[in-house]
Amino acid sequence: MPASPDELRRVAQAWVARLASGEATDADAWQVAAWRARSPAHEAAFQEAARLWSRLAPALRTGGAPAPLPLRRSLANRRGLVIGASLAASVGGSLVVGRRQGWLPGLEELDADHRTGTGERRVLALPDGSRVAMNTRTSLSLRFTAEERRVLLLGGEASFAVTADPGRPFVVASAGGETQVLGTVFNILMEPGAVSVTDLEGRVEVRSSGGMQLGPGEQVSYDAAGLGPRRRVDPVAVSGWQQGLLVFRDRSIRSVVAEINRYRPGHILLLNEAAAERQVSGVFHLDRLDQVVTHLLQTAGLKARALPGDILILR
Structure with a gap:
């Protein structure tokens, strides 16, 4: 009707x-x-x-x-x-x-070679045999030549499994920085104001006003000021989305809400500053995001109010 x-x-x-x-x-x-x-x-x-x-x-x-x-x-x-x-x-x-x-979205994202929608995940087979898993709301374009394999990551998150080819470097350019490998598996997440690169297998070099090599389980973020410090991370938590999982280990409720918002239509507004930095942990299915919200409500004693347009206010 x-x-x-x-x-x-x-x-x-x-x-x-x-x-x-x-x-x-x-x-x-x-x-x-x-x-x-x-x-x-x-x-x-x-x-x-x-x-x-x-x-x-x-x-x-x-x-x-x-x-x-x-x-x-x-x-x-x-x-x-x-x-x-x-x-x-x-x-x-x-x-x-x-x-x-x-x-x-910017014009580049709208004109990208490949895009995923909200909650969508997709695996692409690249011309050289490499594979890229695209997470929710991700945009990328390919610029492959005889001398170089270049991917422009314009927004979102992607994980790359790269086929080795020493004569053709594999480079992912994103927000003013570059990640170059010869044969490895790595994950790149674009967030407002920063890009995080996580090495999952092999080695990867990240360049942004300087350079840094990462080994398995290491991550670095960069922004307009350049590279941040190297840090150890849990590869399972970083790559869980590829198995349809959200993995949180000692994450603030603020960051958990930001993560949920990437996958669901509408928007969740967290208006309780006292609860925002409280740490939570858990493993949840991406197709059951309401369970994450329920967990937050029960853990932090939050109250939820639903508004039109899939907007949810947490107080």
Whole structure:
């Protein structure tokens, strides 16, 4: 049964409030795009909600979180021209902010050779016999030549099992850094502001304003400032996603929530700072993410509130 106009308005208001909050993620961007594309009625409801939300910019700048406004057709008709202009400015600004914060995909990601959606995992066989496992919301492109095998990791996470070919180096470029190998297995995770490289077998060299060689079980992260320190990690926890598992060992609830958000539609907001740094452990199936949420609720005594658009607030 098609959604009623009232239901469309409520969901559209929730989406606009989320996108204007400054905490939206790329999962939100994909979800709202899909929702708007369902029908002309969905798109019209979103546009009307955005026009009304533009009136709340002063409250948003001061950190307010007003409840969705009831729609009044007379108001929309009377101020349609002015609000329409505001909408163009606010949506344009939101797109810029969204790309900077990482919740909207960049043009390179949209034009990638290979992409996975939310919760999707895929294994690619590369032309040289190497294999790459792509995790949720991952984008990459291939640039193979007779002299070099180059992969551009544009977003997300991927694990590479590389076929040895000393005459053709295998290089993964991501966020200004490079990882080069001759024959090994390694994992690369792109996060907002940083990239983490984990060596699982063999050896790998990571370059970003300097260089560092890693052995099995070693990890390094880099950002705009260059390489961080070398550290030992649990390879099972790093590569668990390839077996459909999330493995947490003494991880903060904040980091666990961030991890869950990569795999589920919508978004989980953690608003309990006292519980955010509490350490938790566990092994969970990626197709049962609700069990992770239940574990967090029971462990930290959190309360959950569900909102439209698969948004979940934990307090």
